[in-house]
Amino acid sequence: MTMHHRHAIVLAAGSGTRLGLGPKALLPWNGEVLATRATRAAALAGCSVSIAIGPEASEVRRWLRRRSSSAVAVHVPDAQRGMGVSLRAAVRHLTAAPDRPDAVIVLLVDQPGVDDSVIRRLFDAHRPGRVTRAAWTGAPGNPVVFDTDHLIAAASVATGDSGARVWLSAHPRLIDDIECGDLGSGADVDEPSDLTAWPELG
Template structure:
């Protein structure tokens, strides 16, 4: 599918309270941090990028400048309300920033296995009017590609930590799953025990 403009939103405003190491956006990763790793992967896949940030915002912006990232940082003032607040803030910024992209892929900062190859596969598989969701060894998960109008609806419906899950649950007939387990791992970093799977962290 030929697209004029692909955009990526990175949700990176969490406190990382369960992990206990500060904001996950600032976890070190091979000489950078998870926030810049996600933004770089999306840019390599041909996307413009915005990144929703909360705790540690000053340091995240510093890292983005250090890596010469063109990602637009969106400060989420009500990040404590959960991922829904991050999605709403990023979508508000997108709506006010000029011409809308054709599609948007929503990325979670704590999925270090989601690289540019995964993002490209999902974007290339996307069909207008539908949502395209990564499947990891048969299990639907993140990231998810939306038409921009659908993403706006998803942001309006989001509650707490649900982000786009409410919209996806309401529209299962519009969701296509695309297997990505052959490319990488969709595991996220939530608990201290998850760190062992990623030697690059630290």
């Protein structure tokens, strides 16, 4: 696949209510924030990048500019309605682009253990017509690579915080799980106690 045909969507529009520290996209990480960490990892893996942003959108954009990120920010004004809304907004933006990618990886901003090596492995393993999902020491999780047509279908049935899960659970035979536990971690930052696992946060 050429560079233009690998795209990453970073879902970063959540408010981080359970965490109580504001939007996860703006959590500090080694001198940057989780939003720029995720977009940088995707760019290093050879992807064009779009990032769905919600609360504090102008501050997220400022960080992206500060880091000279080429990621396209897609503002999701009704992001509080759940991840499904963010996924639909990002996919709508993607399908309107003149150069539509063949395959897209969906990244969650709150998985700081997913770096460019994980993204590369999933794309390298991906086969047209299949869905390629990261497994972490045997447990399926995120991120996931979709053919663009499959992602459009997944976004169309996404509700609440389900993201692509509704579509994935309806198409189990299409999924290839690729072990990534040797490269990183699939743990997410969800509760205040999760912060202690990541000394880089803060």
